[in-house]
Amino acid sequence: MTALALDIGATKFAAAVVDSDYSLSGVRQVPADPADPWAACRELLRIVARDMSVTAVGIGAAGPVDGPGGVISPLNLAPWRAGFPIVEQVRSLFPDAVVRLAIDGACLVLAEHRVGGLRGVDNGLALTVSSGVGGGIVADGRVLLGRTGNAGHLGHIVVPCDDTPCACGGFGCVEAVASGMSSVRWARAQGWTGTTGVELGAAARDGDPIALAALARAGTALGQAISSAAALLDVDRVVIGGGFARSGEALWEPLRAAVARHARLAFVRELSVQLSTIGDGATLVGAGVLAVEAQAG
Amino acid sequence: MTALALDIGATKFAAAVVDSDYSLSGVRQVPADPADPWAACRELLRIVARDMSVTAVGIGAAGPVDGPGGVISPLNLAPWRAGFPIVEQVRSLFPDAVVRLAIDGACLVLAEHRVGGLRGVDNGLALTVSSGVGGGIVADGRVLLGRTGNAGHLGHIVVPCDDTPCACGGFGCVEAVASGMSSVRWARAQGWTGTTGVELGAAARDGDPIALAALARAGTALGQAISSAAALLDVDRVVIGGGFARSGEALWEPLRAAVARHARLAFVRELSVQLSTIGDGATLVGAGVLAVEAQAG
Numbered sequence: 001m002t003a004l005a006l007d008i009g010a011t012k013f014a015a016a017v018v019d020s021d022y023s024l025s026g027v028r029q030v031p032a033d034p035a036d037p038w039a040a041c042r043e044l045l046r047i048v049a050r051d052m053s054v055t056a057v058g059i060g061a062a063g064p065v066d067g068p069g070g071v072i073s074p075l076n077l078a079p080w081r082a083g084f085p086i087v088e089q090v091r092s093l094f095p096d097a098v099v100r101l102a103i104d105g106a107c108l109v110l111a112e113h114r115v116g117g118l119r120g121v122d123n124g125l126a127l128t129v130s131s132g133v134g135g136g137i138v139a140d141g142r143v144l145l146g147r148t149g150n151a152g153h154l155g156h157i158v159v160p161c162d163d164t165p166c167a168c169g170g171f172g173c174v175e176a177v178a179s180g181m182s183s184v185r186w187a188r189a190q191g192w193t194g195t196t197g198v199e200l201g202a203a204a205r206d207g208d209p210i211a212l213a214a215l216a217r218a219g220t221a222l223g224q225a226i227s228s229a230a231a232l233l234d235v236d237r238v239v240i241g242g243g244f245a246r247s248g249e250a251l252w253e254p255l256r257a258a259v260a261r262h263a264r265l266a267f268v269r270e271l272s273v274q275l276s277t278i279g280d281g282a283t284l285v286g287a288g289v290l291a292v293e294a295q296a297g
Numbered sequence: 298m299t300a301l302a303l304d305i306g307a308t309k310f311a312a313a314v315v316d317s318d319y320s321l322s323g324v325r326q327v328p329a330d331p332a333d334p335w336a337a338c339r340e341l342l343r344i345v346a347r348d349m350s351v352t353a354v355g356i357g358a359a360g361p362v363d364g365p366g367g368v369i370s371p372l373n374l375a376p377w378r379a380g381f382p383i384v385e386q387v388r389s390l391f392p393d394a395v396v397r398l399a400i401d402g403a404c405l406v407l408a409e410h411r412v413g414g415l416r417g418v419d420n421g422l423a424l425t426v427s428s429g430v431g432g433g434i435v436a437d438g439r440v441l442l443g444r445t446g447n448a449g450h451l452g453h454i455v456v457p458c459d460d461t462p463c464a465c466g467g468f469g470c471v472e473a474v475a476s477g478m479s480s481v482r483w484a485r486a487q488g489w490t491g492t493t494g495v496e497l498g499a500a501a502r503d504g505d506p507i508a509l510a511a512l513a514r515a516g517t518a519l520g521q522a523i524s525s526a527a528a529l530l531d532v533d534r535v536v537i538g539g540g541f542a543r544s545g546e547a548l549w550e551p552l553r554a555a556v557a558r559h560a561r562l563a564f565v566r567e568l569s570v571q572l573s574t575i576g577d578g579a580t581l582v583g584a585g586v587l588a589v590e591a592q593a594g
Contacts (some may be wrong), residue, residue, distance in 0.1 A: 024536060027534075030527055038508075043457055044392040064562065064563055064564055084428065084476050098592075116412075122444065122445050123444040123448075137529075137530075138544065139436060139441050139443065139448065140436065140439065140441060140443070140448075140587070144314055144436050144437060144530065144531075145437055145531075146421040146436065146437070146530055146532065146564075147419065147531050147533055147564070148530020148564045149531070150531040150562070150564045151420075151437075151529070151530050152531075153528045153529055153530070153531065153562065154529060156458055156524075156525070156528035156529070156562055157454075157525040157529060158456070158459060158521045158522075158525045158559050159455070159457065159523060159530065160455055160457050160459070160460070160469050161457060161458050161460075162457070163457070163458075166561075168560035168561045168562045169562075170524070170558065170559045170560070170561040171558060171559065172457050172559070173528075173559075176526065224455045225455075225525075227453075227455060228453070228454040228522075228525060229456045229529060231450045231453035231454065232434075232448070232449070232450055232451060232453070232454060232526060232529070233434075233441065233443055233448050234441075234442070234443020234444050234445055234447040234448040234449075234450065235443065236448070261467065261468060262455050262467045262468065262469070262470075263467070264463075264465045264466035264467040265361060265453055265465050265466075265467075266361055266370075266449070267361055267444070267445045267447045269445075269518075285516060
């Protein structure tokens with residue numbers, strides 16, 4: 001009885017063995033090979049599984065996904081963009097295993113709900129703010145999946161007063177305004193010369209006025225999107241992870257100010273927005289939850 | 298075995314007897330008496346119930362509600378604003394009845410899901426656009442309730458490029474921009490002289506430029522909020538009822554244009570937004586569903 005967790009990110013794959021308490025061991029990570037991603041993924045799974053008898057695999061994948069069909073279409077991996085039947089492929093690798101697939105945002109909220117900041121919370125949101133903005137929803141005690149397994153796309157809530165084109169083809173999505181990558185792009189257009197979200201956060205801590213403005217813009221947009229989602233879903237707890245979320249007060253102070261300005265209905269007035277304590281591996285942890293709970297029946 | 302439906306609106310109360318197929322009979326409506334709303338409501342229930350033995354009552358109420366506590370706090374009825382224990386009061390009137398309370402938006406989506414445009418749809422939204430903007434959500438086959446019974450507050454999604462103060466205390470909520478009352482207020486500020494949403498719709502049909510601009514503004518904001526909610530929840534069907542939603546193409550054309558512009562992720566690209574066929578009594582129908590399903594266990 002061995003359960004595996006697999007995280008299909010846009011730029012990296014990670015896998016681990018999962019224990020029944022959702023703890024991970026033997027975590028291993030490889031770059032997502034853009035030429036032959038399945039070869040890289042298969043090799044990773046074989047190394048992590050060693051000669052154990054695998055009975056369950058939980059997969060968290062960058063969206064969009066076709067949950068019911070077991071197909072993923074991560075935008076940043078060209079060979080898979082038109083759809084890759086990951087569940088079928090993993091099943092062929094481990095014929096005795098139950099295989100479960102969920103979008104990374106659903107894994108994120110599963111992880112927060114079982115072992116993180118949403119433990120004991122029946123209605124909450126988990127966000128990741130890194131190169132993109134994603135998330136997941138727990139509502140009335142269950143993780144929402146949606147029609148095609150894509151519920152939780154918090155990154156495509158349209159935010160006020162910014163009409164920036166988004167990679168999805170739309171305009172003014174919070175991801176197009178507030179992700180690390182979007183914030184870097186905006187800051188560079190104002191004359192800042194760094195290249196990463198981490199550098200931008202550091203520059204803001206050093207008082208760089210463009211970096212401060214970029215993080216204020218991002219934090220405000222995040223706070224607005226969070227307020228919209230909280231009112232819509234009647235939640236009072238939001239947990240945010242991802243590298244760019246750790247940019248410090250230059251991001252969080254305007255985020256909290258926007259929440260205070262917009263989340264005014266009585267049932268969201270006490271809305272708590274916190275930094276995740278799980279860290280970068282939250283999708284993998286959530287994939288592990290999928291595997292363990294599939295095994296439990 | 299008699300089931301009753303009760304609709305607690307901000308300006309009127311309605312009640313009816315519900316059959317097991319969710320059809321209503323003996324529908325009766327009274328103005329919400331702002332001096333003594335419970336006296337008006339109790340009298341209405343007694344008349345509708347006649348001498349039948351009432352075994353179930355479903356209540357749909359204007360929000361906010363405290364669902365688990367059975368308390369309503371409709372903003373527009375002063376004696377109840379601080380909270381009125383409607384479930385306890387109705388139970389004292391019909392001691393043998395199971396009594397169920399849900400916010401009007403949850404009743405709306407229940408009605409659409411059981412007998413309207415969301416039949417057979419596991420993931421969808423129902424909106425009402427009248428003096429306010431409200432709604433309800435069906436997700437993964439269930440009507441969402443949320444932490445306090447207030448899930449579905451679509452009216453407080455923050456929309457782009459409009460910072461109008463909202464009655465909730467926030468700014469830029471779609472209700473503050475796109476409801477009938479908000480649209481009338483905006484049109485009057487531009488020099489239009491009518492007073493109701495119905496008049497505004499008629500003026501737009503007659504080509505009045507201010508009325509056309511007011512409906513374009515409302516339709517665009519509704520389309521943006523719908524796009525945000527559809528991406529967040531992974532739904533592909535939206536049904537809109539309420540008097541102001543029947544303002545015709547001057548509202549619907551910009552609404553559809555905004556959806557086409559913003560709902561661009563693959564899983565929402567086929568998003569269908571339709572006018573409700575249930576009509577004004579949808580909350581009462583949904584309250585009837587609550588009663589019948591409570592009776593069925």
